[in-house]
Structure formats: structure tokens, C-alpha cells
Amino acid sequence: MAQKVTIEPVTRVEGHGKVTIHLDDNMNVVQTRLHVVEFRGFERFVQGRPYWEAPVLVQRLCGICPVSHHLAAAKALDVIVGAGTGHGLTPTGEKMRRLMHYGQIFQSHALHFFHLCSPDFLLGYDADPAIRNVVGVAIKFPELATQGVLMRKYGQEIIAVTAGKKIHGTGAIPGGINKNLSIAERDALLNGPAPLNIDKMIEWADAALQLFKDYYMKNRDFVDNFAYFPSNHLSLVRKDGALDLYHGVMRAVDAEGNKILNDVDYQEYYNYIEEEVRSWSYMKFPYIKHLGKEKGWYRVGPLARLNTADFIPTPMAQKEFEIYKAHTNGKPNNYCLHTHWARLIELLHSAEVIRDLLRDPDLQKDDIVTKGTKKFEGVGLIEAPRGTLFHHYKINENDQITMANLIVSTTNNNEPMNQSVNFVAKKMMNGQATITEPMKNAVEIAIRAYDPCLSCATHALGKMPLDIKLYNAKGDVLDHYRS
Amino acid sequence: MSETVKFTIDGKECTAVKGQLLIDAAADNGIYIPLLCHMRDLVPAGSCRICTCKVNGRYMSACTTPVEPGMNIESNTAELNDIRKAIVEMLFVEGNHFCPSCEKSGNCDLQALGYKYQMMVPRFPYAFERRELEASTPKIFLEKNRCIFCKRCVRLIKDEQGRSIFAFKGRGKTLEINIDKKLAANMSDDLTMKAMNACPVGAILKKEVGFINSIGTRKYDKEPIGSDIEKIHQ
Numbered sequence: 001m002a003q004k005v006t007i008e009p010v011t012r013v014e015g016h017g018k019v020t021i022h023l024d025d026n027m028n029v030v031q032t033r034l035h036v037v038e039f040r041g042f043e044r045f046v047q048g049r050p051y052w053e054a055p056v057l058v059q060r061l062c063g064i065c066p067v068s069h070h071l072a073a074a075k076a077l078d079v080i081v082g083a084g085t086g087h088g089l090t091p092t093g094e095k096m097r098r099l100m101h102y103g104q105i106f107q108s109h110a111l112h113f114f115h116l117c118s119p120d121f122l123l124g125y126d127a128d129p130a131i132r133n134v135v136g137v138a139i140k141f142p143e144l145a146t147q148g149v150l151m152r153k154y155g156q157e158i159i160a161v162t163a164g165k166k167i168h169g170t171g172a173i174p175g176g177i178n179k180n181l182s183i184a185e186r187d188a189l190l191n192g193p194a195p196l197n198i199d200k201m202i203e204w205a206d207a208a209l210q211l212f213k214d215y216y217m218k219n220r221d222f223v224d225n226f227a228y229f230p231s232n233h234l235s236l237v238r239k240d241g242a243l244d245l246y247h248g249v250m251r252a253v254d255a256e257g258n259k260i261l262n263d264v265d266y267q268e269y270y271n272y273i274e275e276e277v278r279s280w281s282y283m284k285f286p287y288i289k290h291l292g293k294e295k296g297w298y299r300v301g302p303l304a305r306l307n308t309a310d311f312i313p314t315p316m317a318q319k320e321f322e323i324y325k326a327h328t329n330g331k332p333n334n335y336c337l338h339t340h341w342a343r344l345i346e347l348l349h350s351a352e353v354i355r356d357l358l359r360d361p362d363l364q365k366d367d368i369v370t371k372g373t374k375k376f377e378g379v380g381l382i383e384a385p386r387g388t389l390f391h392h393y394k395i396n397e398n399d400q401i402t403m404a405n406l407i408v409s410t411t412n413n414n415e416p417m418n419q420s421v422n423f424v425a426k427k428m429m430n431g432q433a434t435i436t437e438p439m440k441n442a443v444e445i446a447i448r449a450y451d452p453c454l455s456c457a458t459h460a461l462g463k464m465p466l467d468i469k470l471y472n473a474k475g476d477v478l479d480h481y482r483s
Numbered sequence: 484m485s486e487t488v489k490f491t492i493d494g495k496e497c498t499a500v501k502g503q504l505l506i507d508a509a510a511d512n513g514i515y516i517p518l519l520c521h522m523r524d525l526v527p528a529g530s531c532r533i534c535t536c537k538v539n540g541r542y543m544s545a546c547t548t549p550v551e552p553g554m555n556i557e558s559n560t561a562e563l564n565d566i567r568k569a570i571v572e573m574l575f576v577e578g579n580h581f582c583p584s585c586e587k588s589g590n591c592d593l594q595a596l597g598y599k600y601q602m603m604v605p606r607f608p609y610a611f612e613r614r615e616l617e618a619s620t621p622k623i624f625l626e627k628n629r630c631i632f633c634k635r636c637v638r639l640i641k642d643e644q645g646r647s648i649f650a651f652k653g654r655g656k657t658l659e660i661n662i663d664k665k666l667a668a669n670m671s672d673d674l675t676m677k678a679m680n681a682c683p684v685g686a687i688l689k690k691e692v693g694f695i696n697s698i699g700t701r702k703y704d705k706e707p708i709g710s711d712i713e714k715i716h717q
């Protein structure tokens with residue numbers, strides 16, 4: 001008879017998740033599932049609302065990366081108001097939005113690295129969970145913890161001057177933006193008193209990356225072998241193949257690096273992406289249509305982006321990209337924990353992009369909104385910190401939203417997260433009837449590599465204790481662990 | 484010549500033209516009495532009661548009371564401010580006011596009064612009335628859930644022949660603001676903006692205008708409601 005192990009909820013994942021591990025009679029893992037049991041309903045709330053409310057309303061999905069939703073919705077509405085995509089906006093409109101977005105990426109990646117991921121490798125993956133957290137890092141590495149806080153603050157300042165406030169601003173409006181960047185705002189970010197200026201941020205981002213590489217060199221075996229499985233990878237890339245987190249065309253590569261989607265205009269994403277519903281999770285499972293459910297699932301996020309992009313258009317990050325790519329001989333990287341490495345390269349890249357944007361005089365110009373002939377449907381895609389985010393809206397002749405479809409990054413990563421958890425469960429769990437400490441940690445680490453925002457996929461933010469239950473075939477609890 | 488009269492508000496000596504409405508006379512003397520339904524030069528409605536003062540010891544609405552010589556008026560007292568706060572709370576629970584995604588946020592008089600009176604949680608239960616949105620006119624979105632029945636639009640917004648474009652329908656619980664679709668079809672952009680600006684909340688929205696004022700530049704981002712009036716005589 002089959003056995004079932006339940007781990008819920010997972011700590012240091014933003015949101016709320018539960019893991020069940022299904023064992024057979026010989027205590028071998030047959031299947032592992034990451035359940036997401038909550039549901040948010042924003043796609044329904046926005047129906048009937050005036051379309052220009054969407055960027056402000058839908059961003060309330062999330063307190064972690066609202067800017068991504070704000071911008072993805074605004075990008076979809078750019079199409080609806082006839083401004084088109086990408087360069088359809090005025091230079092000021094597009095660049096202000098880019099600044100907002102890279103500010104968001106910067107703060108989110110910094111948060112993930114310093115607060116959520118660094119405890120694992122600074123204090124050791126097997127350290128006592130009581131100290132293996134951000135407080136433990138702050139006690140042992142106070143300087144580093146301070147850097148984390150200040151980098152996040154810097155990113156939030158960028159969001160505040162572009163979106164109007166740090167969380168849930170209103171900056172992006174259909175066809176553009178509602179403010180430009182004043183000279184005073186620009187100067188404060190460029191040359192503010194140390195450490196809150198862009199040069200220091202680039203220095204710290206680089207230092208964080210070097211720190212991870214150091215750790216990696218010393219723990220290569222662990223990092224490489226933790227969870228490895230081949231998959232497809234999907235993201236936006238700039239038309240010329242450069243990494244671009246704000247705008248581009250859809251590209252997907254397989255585990256070998258063959259392009260399975262290339263140069264796809266995301267207005268037609270629905271011709272390429274399908275979503276599967278499975279009874280045990282509210283979160284859907286997207287896949288690439290022509291490859292089918294079994295073979296078409298893909299990863300998104302930092303790991304995927306550095307697999308699809310040909311190069312990074314800023315010098316320091318490009319140098320790091322080359323080192324990173326050399327590790328897999330230029331082939332796609334399928335090592336789960338290398339996501340942290342990729343994320344830190346993106347952190348550095350974001351800081352460089354922010355610097356270049358701050359120096360751009362277009363940000364002080366007054367031509368901020370574009371309008372053209374109205375359309376009744378629009379799609380907006382953006383590379384959110386955690387991966388590709390899809391917003392799709394239809395409106396009626398009265399300007400009311402009639403349909404909204406959102407595929408958030410964590411939903412895109414649904415299958416890969418399940419695969420990762422399955423991978424580590426099989427490795428650590430087989431033949432055991434009890435849940436061991438290393439096993440518990442491994443499951444958490446596997447999920448955390450994706451920086452999943454389950455709140456955004458479904459539910460509200462919360463840091464939950466770890467709860468593991470082991471059942472026998474009759475449903476009796478054999479073992480119960482609660483932190 | 485019109486007669487000048489003297490009176491006091493919260494002990495401060497004021498002067499005004501005899502017969503001027505107390506709420507306007509107070510403003511001209513640098514004293515802000517909160518208001519939602521009142522608009523200078525419109526026929527007083529006296530519907531929201533937020534301007535309630537004590538005039539010679541009796542509760543009176545300042546927007547319907549002409550000043551008389553020697554009047555002794557109390558306005559900024561703990562008792563009256565609590566009554567006003569209660570009115571704001573009632574308005575919040577009676578409609579469906581979701582400030583986070585309302586484009587009037589920051590420019591909304593009701594929200595500004597909520598801040599002024601430090602409303603945290605309303606003392607009354609939410610009614611959760613369900614009112615439909617009227618979106619079928621070419622220029623206006625009428626968000627009936629946010630209407631506070633001040634009647635400003637009904638009194639102010641007329642077509643060229645003087646016909647009201649807005650009107651109330653129903654009574655009591657079923658009362659709601661309505662728009663004459665035929666008349667609304669011919670509204671100019673200016674008249675539409677005038678209606679949107681007159682509405683103290685986000686019930687009248689000009690289509691496609693959303694969120695053009697960035698946070699920091701909105702009416703109540705920098706100063707609380709009434710500051711402009713209180714500054715006149717400082």
C-alpha cells in the first residue's frame with residue numbers, strides 16, 4: 001500500500017505551500033507534489049472595471065513584486081490604447097518604466113540573496129534552523145546584513161521616484177508614465193551620500209556575486225549535485241538575443257540549447273502556451289503547446305533567462321556571464337542551485353542598467369504619454385524577478401475589462417518546482433519511514449531556489465513554520481514534525 | 484450697501500455680509516468648516532450634514548444657515564468633530580469605497596476627511612450594497628458604488644438648455660445616482676471634466692483619464708483638506 005508524507009507549510013518561501021511525498025510499500029518515493037491550495041481571483045475582480053484601473057488594481061496581488069504586475073498590466077494596456085509595444089512609447093515613457101522595473105529587480109534579488117538564500121550557505125545548509133535565518137546572518141555577518149537592507153532600500157527609492165511610492169504606486173499608465181525624473185531625484189540616486197548611490201550599489205552587487213562564487217568553488221559538489229534535471233527554459237529576450245528584463249520577444253530553448261520558440265511576438269502567446277489544470281492544485285501548469293504536456297513544461301526566472309539570452313548588454317555582468325556559461329560549455333544550465341548564481345549576475349546587471357538610465361537625459365523630458373487607435377485586446381509580458389509574467393486583457397466598447405488572464409512567474413515554474421522537490425525527495429527519502437532533518441532542509445532549499453512567490457500565484461504573504469506529517473497506508477500519522 | 488455683521492466662531496471675531504451662508508463666511512474668515520455637498524454659488528443642499536455647527540447652542544448645518552449679527556458659533560469642538568467623524572464613517576460603510584485602486588485617491592474629499600478625523604475602523608457595519616457601474620455613455624464612467632449623494636452633479640451639470648444630466652433614482656436603501664444617457668451623449672470634454680472635478684469622490688470618472696496625476700502632486704498629498712482656507716488669514 002502506498003504511503004504519504006506531508007510537509008507543510010514551507011518556511012522562507014514567500015507565501016504558503018505544502019509538500020506531499022507519496023511512498024510505495026517499500027518506502028520508495030513514487031511521486032512528490034507541491035500543492036498550492038489557495039486561490040486569489042483577481043482575474044475575476046477586474047472584470048467590469050475600467051481598463052486603466054488594471055495596473056493599479058492588479059498589482060495588489062502581491063506586496064513583494066507589485067511593480068511587475070503594475071508594468072505587465074500597463075504594457076498590455078499600451079496595446080489597447082494604440083501605443084503599441086516597446087518603442088511605441090516615448091523615450092521618456094519607456095525609460096522611466098525600465099528604471100522602475102530594474103529598481104524592482106534590484107531590490108527583489110537583493111532581498112532574496114541576503115534575507116532568504118544567504119542563511120543557507122553562509123551558515124551552512126545543515127545548520128540549526130533556529131539560527132539559519134536572516135537574524136543568524138545579522139549576528140554573524142552584520143556588515144553583510146546591513147548591505148542587504150540598504151540595497152533593498154536603494155531599489156525601493158528608485159521605485160518611489162518612478163511609481164510615486166515604494167509599494168503599490170501609480171506611475172505606469174496606459175501609453176506611458178505619469179511623471180518624469182527630476183534632476184534632484186536623479187542626483188540623489190546617482191551621487192547621494194554613501195552608501196546610497198549607484199557606484200556603491202554596483203560594488204556591493206559585485207561583492208555579493210563574488211561571495212557566492214567563493215562559496216561555490218568550495219562546495220561545488222554539493223551545489224552541482226543538489227538537484228539537476230534537464231528542462232526547457234523560457235523568457236523574453238531582446239530582438240538581438242540580449243538579456244532584457246523589460247521588453248522583447250519570447251524565446252525558449254531545450255535542455256541542449258536548441259531553440260524551440262524563437263522571435264515570438266508575445267501578443268500571440270496563446271498560440272504557443274497552454275495551461276493545464278490538475279485536480280490537486282489551484283495553480284495551473286503551463287506548457288509549450290507544440291511539445292505537449294509531458295515534454296512542453298519549462299523553467300522561467302534567472303536560470304532560464306541566462307539560458308535563453310545570448311549575451312548581457314552591460315560590461316561587468318557580461319564578463320560574469322561568460323564565466324558562468326563556461327561552466328556548462330555554453331550549453332543551458334540545468335543545475336537548480338545555480339539559479340542563485342544567475343540571480344546575482346542579474347543583480348549586478350540591474351545595477352549597471354540603473355546607472356546608465358540615471359545618466360540618460362531622456363528621463364527629464366516632458367513627452368510622457370502616447371496614444372493611438374484603440375484596440376480591444378492587449379497582452380503584456382515582462383521578466384519579473386522570478387520569471388516571465390503574462391497579463392492578457394480584453395475590453396468592450398464601454399472600456400470595461402471583459403477578460404483577464406494572468407500567468408505569473410511562480411505558475412510558470414510550477415512543474416519545475418514539483419520536479420525539483422521530487423528529485424531531492426527521491427534522493428533523500430527512499431527507503432525511509434521517517435522525515436530526517438537533512439531531508440526537510442533539502443525540500444525547502446529546492447523550492448527556495450525558485451524564489452517562488454506563492455502569495456502572488458495565489459495567496460497572502462506569510463512566513464510559516466515547517467510541518468511534516470508521515471502517514472501509513474491507512475492514513476494514521478506515523479511521524480509528525482513541527483518546527 | 485450690504486450690511487456687514489459681526490459674529491464669533493470658536494471665540495474668534497469674524498465679519499461677513501449679512502445673509503451670507505455661514506460655511507462661506509467662515510472660509511472668508513480663514514476658518515475651515517468641513518463640507519462635502521456644499522459648493523459656493525450652488526443652491527444649498529444641506530444633505531451631508533458634515534458641516535454641522537452649534538449656532539447659539541443649537542445644531543445647524545453651516546451650508547444652509549445665513550449669518551446674523553452676534554451669532555455665537557462653535558465648530559472645532561471634540562463633540563462636533565466626533566459627529567463629523569461618524570458621518571464620514573457612515574458614508575464609507577454605506578458605499579463601496581476601495582481607495583487603493585480608485586483614481587480619485589489623493590484628490591478625494593471623503594478620503595481626505597477620513598484622514599483629517601483619523602478614521603481607523605468605522606464604528607458601523609458595512610452595508611455592502613451592490614450597485615452597478617454605468618459605463619455605456621461615451622465620456623463618463625459612473626461608479627455608483629462610490630456616490631455619497633451630495634447632489635453636486637445634479638445641481639451643477641446641465642446641458643445647454645439647462646436640463647440636469649444627472650439625477651437620483653429610488654429612495655432610501657435603493658437610492659442611486661443616474662445619468663441621462665441621451666443628454667450625456669452630447670457632453671463636451673470640458674463639461675465632463677467639470678462633473679468629475681465637482682464630484683467629491685470617485686463616482687464620476689472621465690473615461691481614459693485615469694491616474695494622470697502622479698503621487699505627490701495630488702490635491703491632498705502635501706496638505707490636509709482645509710489647509711488652503713486656514714492659510715488665508717494666518
Ligand code: SF4
Binds near residue numbers: 631632633681682686
Ligand atoms: S455622483 Fe458624485 S457629485 Fe454626484 S451625487 Fe454622487 S458623489 Fe455627489
